[in-house]
Amino acid sequence: MFRFWSHVLSVGVLITTLSATAQAELRVGAVVTDITPLKFPVIVNGSVTSRSVEKVNTPVNARTIVIDDGNERIAISVVDSCMLPRPLLDDIKALAAMKTSLKVDRILISATHAHSAPSSMGALGTDADENYIPFLKEKMVESFVAAEKNLEPARVGWGLGHAPEYTALRRWIRRPDRLADDPFGNPTVRANMHAGRNHDDVTGESGPEDPDLSLISFQSPDGRPIALLANFSMHYFGDRDLSADYFGRFANGLKERLAPKDSDDHPPFVGIMSHGCSGDIWRRDYKTFDPDADDFTIESFTQGLLDIALKAYEKIEYKDADIAMAETRMELNYRVPDAQRLQWAQAIVDELGDKLPKTLQEVYAREQVFLNKLQSTEIVVQGVRIGDIGIATTPNETYALTGLKLKLNSPFQHTMVIELANGGDGYIPPPEQHYLGGYNTWAARSAGLEIQAEPKIAAAGLHLLEQVAGKPATAYKQANGPSAQKILDLKPEAYWRMAEMAGPIAEDVSSNEHHGTYEDGVVYFLDGPHSDTFCKPGELNRTAHFAGGRMVSKLDEIDGDYTVSMWIWNGMPTDAREVTGWMFSHGRSFTPASLGEHLGIGGVDNHPGQLLLSINGKTVAGKSQIERWTWNHVVMTSKDGQFQVYLNGNSTPEIDLKSKDAGLSIDQFFIGGRCDNESNWEGRVDEVALFNRALTPAEIQSLSVK
Template identity: 25%
Template sequence: MSKKIKRYKTKAGAAKIKITPPIGLEMSGFAHKERTASGKDSELYTRALVLSDNNTKVVIASCDLLSLEKRYTHQICEKVENETGIPAKNIMICASHTHSGPQMSYYLFGKTIPAKNKIYTEKVVDLISKSIISATENLAEAKVGISSGQMIDGFAENSRYLLKDGTIALVDFTRDEIVRATGPVDPEVGVIHIRGQDKKSIAILYNYSCHACTYAENRYFADYPGIASDLLEKKFGGIAIFTSGACGNIHPVEAWLSEDALSKCSKAVERNGERLAHKISDIIQSKNVYSKVGIDSLQEEVSVPLRKFTRLEEEDIKKTLDHQNFSKEIKEKILATYRDEFKWLKGRNKDTVNTLLQVVMMGDGLLVGIPGELFVEFGLKIKGELKNYKTFIVELANDWIGYIPTTQAFKLGGYQTWTANSSKVSDRAGELLVEKSLKLVAKIIKRGTTNYKK
């Protein structure tokens, strides 16, 4: 006797709310460039998607922010669960990683969050919660299409080039100085398109592995994901939600390099957003097959090892800074910042950081949520182990524990490995998170609640 096929009643709702901060807040994103917001070049938004199969509801929310620590996502999940009944373990909250948003981190670049920024964090927690609650109130019958394509025209590059002087590239370098790239890229553009019974778009959840750091003005800006989302919403309707793939070491080819490059980057960010939106549009129009799907979510707390705070990598920092076209004052300030951060981390006397892993499954689609800036090699490894599924990595999900570099990266040195609150995990952390993520995926597949198993 054949096994009875489950029939799902898929529903979806989406919403977005403006979260643009007041002018005058401290911005974050660049260790060597202090910025106070003097204006805005776009609005910042939080966008939320709620999916239901009549048994389970899950949430995916993405915000135009550099990151969100667990202290904030915990509050959001608590508010949403109290208001809607959706369990916190079914809520995935991530950041677009725009480098032109307000400082949200408690401690970053040698200083604690300013009081005016702290007031904003309280407001943004409420706004993100409201966007999710609003999406829950908009639930309507829907079908889901999951597919992907390849961005192969030079959008992104592995930012950790080995240069002729033996340093790993930071920002000031020429192509003639490059010996080789030290890692790959992930060209996959993942698209989950949800549309209603009338075939109108409810939401486009898309995923791409590239830092949102094309722009470095003293103005709020959602970077290329904001442009792509705006274009997709105008073309298809509904809400377009960006999630960042594993891109701890992936930047746009046309990224901010120096003060002279700022005018060029204004054009580059437009170009990047348009190219990504065009690619997603092609994928939707040529590849998607829509169906009702089962939905499930699993979340697990994990203890991630921190490195031993015995020595700051001063020699590597100084050698790299010697290569930069920064003033002597800025170089000295950067080094002092790293010394302050090292002292702060050492004083906390912690061996591990407790954080969250999450897997959301919809039909044959998997979203693997990682709580930091995962190097692309790890993302590709997870995908490689799950070839029978449409797997997308969502970094900066539910927490921010900083960069998660490979063992090779630690050996080569470079910015992403220098000890700071933005880079504090041990060289074992990446492999541990891959292993635990795959076990969580195996567990959710075994549950069989989405009725998809290969």
């Protein structure tokens, strides 16, 4: 009887829910509002020092969508601006709420991050243009009013394009012997923007890319386009005079291709390009950078993106939808200067007087004084649901990795992440990136939030997505393809896939739970080897990049014979130091290298580019050259004091060494470095498996992927 009434009750609730959904009609209204200043010259933002322009190359606009389902009403506005401060946006939202049926916490306003738009917010050496702000505020309120008046019945659909040729990592890791100075005179810059221009200076990118071109499309029930909200992770292109950069051109291109003719019966179609997570992203791929090669123009870049967007658009399926929105506000601290730095900064600022800063040192000295006065700030994070589509926001210049964290763990099948929304709170590097330093980490209003800001904001965004979805987030876990399964079938004592999005735990995916610990000096979620066999179709194999740190684990179960299998990618030039890098070590922390077993690649006058095996002080080199920035499979076996090292599945070992001193009782294993931290690995290591026995040559060959 209990089951019967439970079933009846469940059916009743379901019918009630379906009835409410059926009664709710999705309506959408959209508008483009011209926010081009009327008074010139106007200050533009996005440079380290201040500049003004007097000419308009392309108009700048606010592009606004209001969405209503009969129960809830929300608005999304994307503004051609470099950054928009939260207090200004709070004022705009309050005024808009007075003149529309919108609530202040149901309004999302984001900046495109055009570096050629009027300055609405002070940052680095540029102040806000106080003459422009009242005009912008008035036009923004008009935009919400006009979009609401355009509400009409609509359906919604999701599209996804893939545009890897149009986005790339601009932040690269420098060699440990080629650090650069920060604005405070200290050699702290281990990673920096555009360092990849000179391959001799760097070891590789500092993070992953996100090539997704996401589309949320709204059309009338009879199929007429109403609006399309796109999102892409590419910082900005760069343009002259006053300009909406590629964002405005893309939006105009959508209209030209989808709805070139306006109708007297309906409002004009509105195309929008919002800014994806692009804090460490630009358009130039330094992996293949050729200074003599033809580059994109802003027009060809935009047209190429439009081609990809329109192909994805053609496949969109539309449906009815209900909506939800939630936001949270939190207080975050600034990284304020200590007494010594503040004294240094104040002396420079006093010398400047009323003048604007002109040098990097002057700019960052002034920023220290600002941060010291501010101490902390309030930020806004939002989550939006439109049917089965989720939108998360950050008020920051957010790294691509953070966007991937939100997308891959989202409770929604489809998720878009819009950055620089509801505030302009600067860069939020993941905590491990602070250790590497560089422009994105230098304390300023443009990058001044506390080191833990990124995980806090990402967690808040994920929680809001859960809230509007009404279900929990999914925990991202890399799938086991056939090559990963081969390793598991051989029963490793530990298997570290190195696919983490963050440290400090390196998960052992075997059943033995020998989890490792990442040290500082490791970054995450870069491309690994052979995605087609290590993962499921369409999934990228992910790995860690070592930049001075190591992964350390302790295994009591291995005492004597063992095998280590690993994929390595060396980022260091082989003429840089005596040992290019040690990728594996079996020893004790802080002990001399004469104790234990160490595997690496030789350097200057020491078998450059060839494998090195050092056993208790005796070192032997392999024969083959390992090319920089290529993936190679290395296996080392130890059996009764006989060590053999195999490369890329070859049946003949590269190194064959007998050591009478082998077999010491050591339980520590180091990946990405040596036990004494000498000449640690500079590059990637992936798919690391430890076995408590010596694998046979046939088993070793079975693990190699050609």
